[in-house]
Amino acid sequence: MTNEIDQETFAHLVRLAALELSPAEAEYLRQQLNNQLKAVQELAAIPLDPGTPVTLHGVPFTSETRPPIRVDEWVPFAHTEEILEQAPETEERHIVVPEIPHTELE
Amino acid sequence: MELCDLPAHKLARLIRGRDISAVEAVESALARVEQVDGQPGSLEPGELSPEEARRVHAFITVSADRARSQAAAVDRQISAGEVPGPLAGVPFTVKDIFCVQGTPSTAGSRILANFVAPYTATPVRRMEAAGGVMLGKVNLDEFTFGSSNESSAFQPSPRNPWDPARVPGGSSGGSTAAVAAGEGQLSLGTDTAGSIRQPAAFCGVVGLKPTYGRVSRFGLIAFGSSLDCPGPVARDVTDAALMLQVIAGPDPFDSTAASVPVPDYVAALGAGLEERIRGLRIGLSPDYFRITFFDASTGELHEQPVSPEIESAILSTAGYLAEMGADIVEDVPMPHTRYGIPTFFVISRVEAASNLHRYDGVKYGYRTPDPVADLPEMYRKTRAQGFGLQPKLRILMGMYVSAAQYSEQYYNRALRVRTLIRRDFEQAFDPGGRYRLAALLTPTTPTPAFPIGAVYGDTVLMQYADQFTVPANHAGIPGLSLPVGFDPEGLPIGAQLLGPDYSEATLLQIGRAFELATEGKAWRSLRPTVLEMAS
Numbered sequence: 001m002t003n004e005i006d007q008e009t010f011a012h013l014v015r016l017a018a019l020e021l022s023p024a025e026a027e028y029l030r031q032q033l034n035n036q037l038k039a040v041q042e043l044a045a046i047p048l049d050p051g052t053p054v055t056l057h058g059v060p061f062t063s064e065t066r067p068p069i070r071v072d073e074w075v076p077f078a079h080t081e082e083i084l085e086q087a088p089e090t091e092e093r094h095i096v097v098p099e100i101p102h103t104e105l106e
Numbered sequence: 107m108e109l110c111d112l113p114a115h116k117l118a119r120l121i122r123g124r125d126i127s128a129v130e131a132v133e134s135a136l137a138r139v140e141q142v143d144g145q146p147g148s149l150e151p152g153e154l155s156p157e158e159a160r161r162v163h164a165f166i167t168v169s170a171d172r173a174r175s176q177a178a179a180v181d182r183q184i185s186a187g188e189v190p191g192p193l194a195g196v197p198f199t200v201k202d203i204f205c206v207q208g209t210p211s212t213a214g215s216r217i218l219a220n221f222v223a224p225y226t227a228t229p230v231r232r233m234e235a236a237g238g239v240m241l242g243k244v245n246l247d248e249f250t251f252g253s254s255n256e257s258s259a260f261q262p263s264p265r266n267p268w269d270p271a272r273v274p275g276g277s278s279g280g281s282t283a284a285v286a287a288g289e290g291q292l293s294l295g296t297d298t299a300g301s302i303r304q305p306a307a308f309c310g311v312v313g314l315k316p317t318y319g320r321v322s323r324f325g326l327i328a329f330g331s332s333l334d335c336p337g338p339v340a341r342d343v344t345d346a347a348l349m350l351q352v353i354a355g356p357d358p359f360d361s362t363a364a365s366v367p368v369p370d371y372v373a374a375l376g377a378g379l380e381e382r383i384r385g386l387r388i389g390l391s392p393d394y395f396r397i398t399f400f401d402a403s404t405g406e407l408h409e410q411p412v413s414p415e416i417e418s419a420i421l422s423t424a425g426y427l428a429e430m431g432a433d434i435v436e437d438v439p440m441p442h443t444r445y446g447i448p449t450f451f452v453i454s455r456v457e458a459a460s461n462l463h464r465y466d467g468v469k470y471g472y473r474t475p476d477p478v479a480d481l482p483e484m485y486r487k488t489r490a491q492g493f494g495l496q497p498k499l500r501i502l503m504g505m506y507v508s509a510a511q512y513s514e515q516y517y518n519r520a521l522r523v524r525t526l527i528r529r530d531f532e533q534a535f536d537p538g539g540r541y542r543l544a545a546l547l548t549p550t551t552p553t554p555a556f557p558i559g560a561v562y563g564d565t566v567l568m569q570y571a572d573q574f575t576v577p578a579n580h581a582g583i584p585g586l587s588l589p590v591g592f593d594p595e596g597l598p599i600g601a602q603l604l605g606p607d608y609s610e611a612t613l614l615q616i617g618r619a620f621e622l623a624t625e626g627k628a629w630r631s632l633r634p635t636v637l638e639m640a641s
Contacts, residue, residue, distance in 0.1 A: 010502075019490055020486045028495070029502060033499065036569075044515070048522055065365055
């Protein structure tokens, strides 16, 4: 069986995933990814009736078991400081991030 | 016997009856942690000494002060004549994938190592409201991605209390190792492909994956949103029932928590149990006595039977249940069992990739300290340094198989195969069908606990450790793993009971019947090696 994901496709995936990999990491992960895809090929051989529906989660939610939709009420959170304390960088209760690439509109 | 070795239901009874205090119970558990756990998991573990290699290492965070003050509060409540909850004074641990306000909630990952949750997950809140006392947060595979705990960024990873050279299983390995070693009577775990049941089998404890939607996931750090189920890890079936009773039920904060009434799971184990077992149809399937796995080096599928010790332990379990009056139904076909892992490789990765996009170094968690030119570079460096290999692999796989040009071939096909897996169970459990099963009895795992380092690194082989447990996650049905004996090397063997949606009470009854049938057997009094070494 050949490897489905070549180095170029892999590099593209890494960019899309917002990752950076060392050469050793990239080699290991690409090999594992290809091995997993080979294991997944087993699914291709299963005869599937065209009418077989998808299952999004095993247990069906019926009108009796689906919880009612909550009233859309605004409830203030009591510990906003605890949330802000988690941010890596803040300034006057704003979260600070590095420069966002942008183009000036005319 | 020390207090920390008593089951939760007995401990709670003694505390409610004022025979002992909740503070005594928590001190006993903390003393056991001190005695057997060794250094907690950390990002900078240093060299592991031979002495530390014999410890359990279940914990990432021990919250002793919080536990002592909770226990004191339970004692004050009892002294004031108030009725304490069903878990009054029972020490428990929480897999570090749940948020607990004011505690580090790390997911076993560097990217959340500094995250302190600002709120508490619903199942934890319910356990504390019922009088439970949280001892701390226990280790797991990074973001739950594994079956051995070796992938945690917090090392040393937990070891199997029955043989510290072996893995405890995973991903709830810290939970099952802690419960087996007497470090808290109960633990809250999660199960996405078998992450409660497989480590429960490896560590000789009871683990229950409830029906999808039975237990709220509010405050659970998500992996596979169509598969994740929080559930109990306990020392016996009664304790699992007691804990499920407390954590189950609808939750306005989780729209997937079903509005299904919660039966009295504990009462179901009481008077009349024997009559309820009599005539119950319990199935055995040949498809759960062999494993099919993919060998990456040859590119071929291999089929092999489960080990003879495991097969004979499961058949002997069926024998005990037959003696209790159950009808054992053989040769139940479950032909799509073998597709559970390849299907999981696709579905879980798509969901994991989606859930992992939120970790970007902006609002919480790790942010790269390196200088960066702009925001996208900050994202890339943060994720590259914060995630371990397993999350990176799952993100890449999930993005590939859901990409527009491949999703029909992979993701949509996997969702349709999932329908076939669910149908196997629907046919087996159909009350008007040929088999009319109340439950299916299977081995929980193809092998007992494997040595540390034996499988880790081969992500395909590791995933196949979940071959018998993952079908229940695809189908959404409940599964209970219970200890049924030991192999010749002294490693625990687990049996799994699978039942229709919301049939937890029946599974617990069957499990309890097996406990009654084997009460007094010599293997029941064996103690984990780490306890023998410590005493």
